[in-house]
Amino acid sequence: MSNTMVQSDLAWTAFRYISNEMPADEAAAFELRLAADQESREEVARAVELTQTMARIPQSVPQPATVRPWRQRLSWMTAGAAVCLAVMLCGEFVRSAMVGRSASSVDGSRIAGMTFDTDMEVTDTDANDADLNASGVMNNEVSVPSWLLAAVTGKPATHPDDNPDDDVLDN
Amino acid sequence: MSPAEKPNAEELRVDSARVAALYIEHADDLRRLLNGILRNSELAAEALQAAFVKAVEVGHTAKQETLKAWLFRVAVNEALVIKRRQKVDGEAIRRVAWSQSKNDSLPDDRLVRWETVEAVRLAMEGLPPEQRQVVRMRVYENKTFAVIANELGTPLSTVLSRMQLALRKLRGKLDK
Numbered sequence: 001m002s003n004t005m006v007q008s009d010l011a012w013t014a015f016r017y018i019s020n021e022m023p024a025d026e027a028a029a030f031e032l033r034l035a036a037d038q039e040s041r042e043e044v045a046r047a048v049e050l051t052q053t054m055a056r057i058p059q060s061v062p063q064p065a066t067v068r069p070w071r072q073r074l075s076w077m078t079a080g081a082a083v084c085l086a087v088m089l090c091g092e093f094v095r096s097a098m099v100g101r102s103a104s105s106v107d108g109s110r111i112a113g114m115t116f117d118t119d120m121e122v123t124d125t126d127a128n129d130a131d132l133n134a135s136g137v138m139n140n141e142v143s144v145p146s147w148l149l150a151a152v153t154g155k156p157a158t159h160p161d162d163n164p165d166d167d168v169l170d171n
Numbered sequence: 172m173s174p175a176e177k178p179n180a181e182e183l184r185v186d187s188a189r190v191a192a193l194y195i196e197h198a199d200d201l202r203r204l205l206n207g208i209l210r211n212s213e214l215a216a217e218a219l220q221a222a223f224v225k226a227v228e229v230g231h232t233a234k235q236e237t238l239k240a241w242l243f244r245v246a247v248n249e250a251l252v253i254k255r256r257q258k259v260d261g262e263a264i265r266r267v268a269w270s271q272s273k274n275d276s277l278p279d280d281r282l283v284r285w286e287t288v289e290a291v292r293l294a295m296e297g298l299p300p301e302q303r304q305v306v307r308m309r310v311y312e313n314k315t316f317a318v319i320a321n322e323l324g325t326p327l328s329t330v331l332s333r334m335q336l337a338l339r340k341l342r343g344k345l346d347k
Contacts, residue, residue: 011339011342015334018208018210021315031247038243041247044204044207044208045207047207048206048207051310053288054310055310056288
């Protein structure tokens with residue numbers, strides 16, 4: 001065993017002795033050793049010096065708190081609550097979006113119905129289609145029915161006064 | 172040696188200058204040693220005084236090169252005598268030894284150098300959290316290792332090992 005190891009063991013023994021963390025028989029044996037061994041005496045003095053030095057260190061030194069498990073638990077609970085809230089909000093958002101989409105599809109079918117009802121007036125909007133074709137922007141969308149364009153642009157495909165379902169659309 | 176030549180007790184006394192030098196050189200370590208044994212600053216002061224009285228009276232019997240060891244041995248013997256006499260309860264003296272009250276600081280507590288405190292503080296900050304926690308609970312909260320092990324839900328051997336490793340690192344700062 002090296003001298004360092006022996007010294008370390010002695011330092012630990014001295015610390016346990018001054019800390020009253022030693023069984024009575026071992027403490028008595030160590031006191032006999034103190035009466036005979038100068039190294040042990042100096043190690044006791046050193047152990048006291050170290051503990052007194054540590055005791056003088058301000059408590060502001062960052063130390064892991066004993067209540068850490070509680071704090072951790074609390075932070076996990078907070079995080080869990082936040083996640084639950086976020087999931088609920090997302091679910092609510094998705095649900096409202098889906099409701100809106102179904103409402104839009106209803107409107108679309110109504111618009112389609114209107115188109116069939118106003119079949120004769122579709123030709124009036126062909127000019128719009130022609131304009132779009134002329135600009136070349138919608139060349140690939142010539143098959144898009146005019147009622148859909150009307151729905152997208154928000155312009156009625158027919159004169160409102162002539163539309164029998166105008167009241168329904170206003171709703 | 173004839174009776175006439177035999178020096179009297181007064182002549183055998185160690186001179187006051189030498190005792191003063193011994194005190195200056197070793198009183199701090201002796202006080203710490205005595206505090207470690209007695210865990211009571213007043214009793215430690217009493218033992219220290221008794222040791223130096225003996226040094227004055229019979230210090231001449233010690234060889235010069237072993238005077239320090241002799242003084243320490245005398246101090247330990249004085250402390251053990253006082254300890255037996257007082258039958259000092261372990262719990263009571265431990266409370267005094269670990270006292271952190273600034274109003275009740277141990278006499279040699281004032282002798283701890285600021286540089287040493289700072290060095291040990293930095294060393295404590297550098298300890299692994301689990302070692303630092305054991306040191307804090309033992310030194311600042313004055314909990315026994317058994318209580319610490321129980322509170323942390325850690326085997327006692329692990330707690331002792333952590334403290335031992337921490338002390339090894341911190342103790343090195345006293346040597347510098």
